[in-house]
Amino acid sequence: MGEAALWDQMSGADRRHAVAVARRVDDALGHPERAVLAAALLHDIGKVDSGMGTPARVVATIVAMVGGQRARSGTGRIGRYLRHPLIGSDLLLGAGSEPVTVAWAAEHHLPERQWTVDPVIARALHAADDD
Template identity: 45%
Template sequence: MRRAAHLARRFVGALRPGGPSASDEAWVQGVLSEPEYALWAKMANHDRRHSVAVARRVEQTLAATPEAGDDRWLAAALLHDVGKLDSGLGVFARVGATLAGGAAGHDAADGWSTRRGLTRRVGLYLRHPELGATRIRLVGGRDEAARWAGAHHRVDAVTASGLPPVVADALLAADDD
């Protein structure tokens, strides 16, 4: 029930039009390298807004820690969902994909990504972590960002990412999808 309410909130939020504000865009440009920014800029409006919200929360959480001011962790936040580029699914289809993935399990979803049409798109959406990690590596983005993208939906994300636990915990807590 909580999950359904959460999905509904996310869905409504994602319907708001437009990308991040001009000042947020400038902030992102200052944090990311040129190729990382080019990759980030390809994401849909609501995914870019989500990524900025996550990065701002991480910046705030880390402010009181020895990791404050390290751009690597903000880059990890900004690029964590970049693998969603591969599915091309809109907001409506994503809710269905998330529910279907939860019901069938991610092992089944791996098979879907080798199929065709919508089934393939749903499979790719559910595999967005590893696809994002690959995209970040392909453009020469930071290794920490690639590792976080690949690990962020795993139950052992903190360990799997190899990031400092305080950073991985902040990234997890800031990501609301």
């Protein structure tokens, strides 16, 4: 499944949020490379709950290692929120996305000191993300 097919699975609300983020990033960075806009458009793709086979189990393992297993294993909003970055990065890896697109999905709710994405790009993506 490629990036376009992942996009097709996103809810209307998530797509509207993603397009707004991408527009702000496009303005802030002056028409950045495609992979950066893909990072903006697909950073919340992990909120799509389908396709959770082995990748989701891997994610659950990683999250359990980080801590707070009880909250993170919940099926409600909190658990979903906490898991969606890693679920998303795994989906994007499987879709053949560029490294910056995969990395930003994983990192977009982490503190800046944990980002691996180029700081100029990451700060623009973070500033544009209002959820």
